[in-house]
Amino acid sequence: MQRALSLAKYLPQFGYEVHVLQATNAGGPVYDPGLMRHIPPQVKVHQALTLEVPFAVRQKLWSKLSGNGKPTGNRPGQPSAAKRLVTGAIKRILCPEPEVLWVPFALRKASAIVRRYGIECALVTVPPFSALIVGSALKRRFPNLSVVSDFRDEWLTFYLKDFEFQNTDFTRRRAEAIEREAVTRSDLVVAVNTSSRDEIRKRYPNEPEGKFAVVPNGYDPEVFAAFRPRPHNPGKMIVTHVGTVYKTASPRFYLEALDGMPEDVRNRIETRFVGRISETERAQLAGRKSAVQEVGFVAQAEALRYMEETDYLLLTMTNDISVPGKIFEYMATRKPVLAIAPPGSEVDRLLRETGAGICVPPDDLAALRAMIAKAFAAWNNGTALVTPDGGSITRYERPRLVEEYGRLMESRRP
Secondary structure (H helix, E strand, C coil): CHHHHHHHHHHHHHCCCCEEEEECCCCCCCCCHHHHHHCCCCCEEEEECCCCCCHHHHHHHHHHHCCCCCCCCCCCCCCCHHHHHHHHHHHHHCCCCHHHHHHHHHHHHHHHHHHHHCCCEEEEEECCCCHHHHHHHHHHHCCCCEEEEEECCCHHHHHHHHCHHHCCHHHHHHHHHHHHHHHHHCCEEEECCHHHHHHHHHHCCCCCHHHEEECCCCECCCCCCCCCCCCCCCCCEEEEEECCECHHHCCHHHHHHHHCCCHHHHCCEEEEEECCECHHHHHHHCCCCCEEEEEECCCHHHHHHHHHCCCEEEEECCCCCCCCCHHHHHHHHCCCEEEECCCCCHHHHHHHHHCCEEEECCCCHHHHHHHHHHHHHHHHHCCCCCCCCHHHHHCCEHHHHHHHHHHHHHHCCC
16 A cells, blocks of 8 residues: 555645545554554544454455365365355455445545545545445545546456456456446546556547556655665575565565576575465475575565665566566665566566566576576676666656646546
8 A cells, every 4th residue: 555655645745635534444464553654744544444354364264165275075175065155155245355345434434524624536546446436436426526546456357367256257247347437437547557557448448548547656765765785694695575475476486496596506595575475375485495584574664674685676476467566665775676577567667667677487497597597696796787777766756656646636627
């Protein structure tokens, strides 16, 4: 939610009165209370109840219901008929996602805020995508309200395909209906990159071209003002992955390539994972031939300290239109990025534009080993792997992007 935070932080500098509506007890997987200090005192933060089950509890329950790979009376690893019936019912009730439980409370609170404070523009940033229901309902209730739908991720070709809970036909039909109404009723639809914008745009050819825009994610220069590289154990090359590890951001391609490197190379490489590891990917870290350290989730300030002492920053994104938000923070450090993503993908394009790192395909083992070998040689010789283009990187500073966002919203007001 760094994008939402940056909008709340910087929009007041450009003349906006900002109100934020958040869930009182959101069931997110991680929480960093230190980020609250970035919200200016003049920003009014409102809360609405949600009936979500805490994330950890939800994950355990879903794992048990969906079988968790354990044999049953059916085929090995398949859930029983009773469990399939229950999971199907849960998916329908919590369609398109568990966060939909927030919608009735959020709509009631948002409507009250619009009336009391004379709100002129409602910006709905997703995921969770069920928040789009709130935006559409607000537009029906307040026709003169300008509504902006902000897609931090692409829903129909990314989330519905790659996340188990959302990959049913029933969920897809519901998601398509929610998105269609949201796009139709919105005054502005914003995506984080050109590929995502084009994916959404082509689904609604009858909507005006000017409704669709791109404002990239970015990094907060204030957060990195005190960032200073610092030394670590000189006998090891440190590679650090920061952020959540999940299916489309799997580390297995890198770790398998590293396992195949000469022993005298891999023994001098340590890989650190700072952030949450999804249960489906945890096994990928076990039993490796090189040193792997699982740090777990830490607050942003501590994560920055790990980034200060790393030699390289690791990123994987197998979906060609998605760009993990952390890549911009990686670029802000000026540490070289070792990226694994399809050729011509948005990640590949961004690294070529900024010179911030190297990108190789996930299915090319030889290229992966060559990247590791090149990075190791540069570290061992004390030379630079890449030369980042500082001017291109500063284009992604959040104050600049928020100012651009503000101009867009003004230009689309009814």
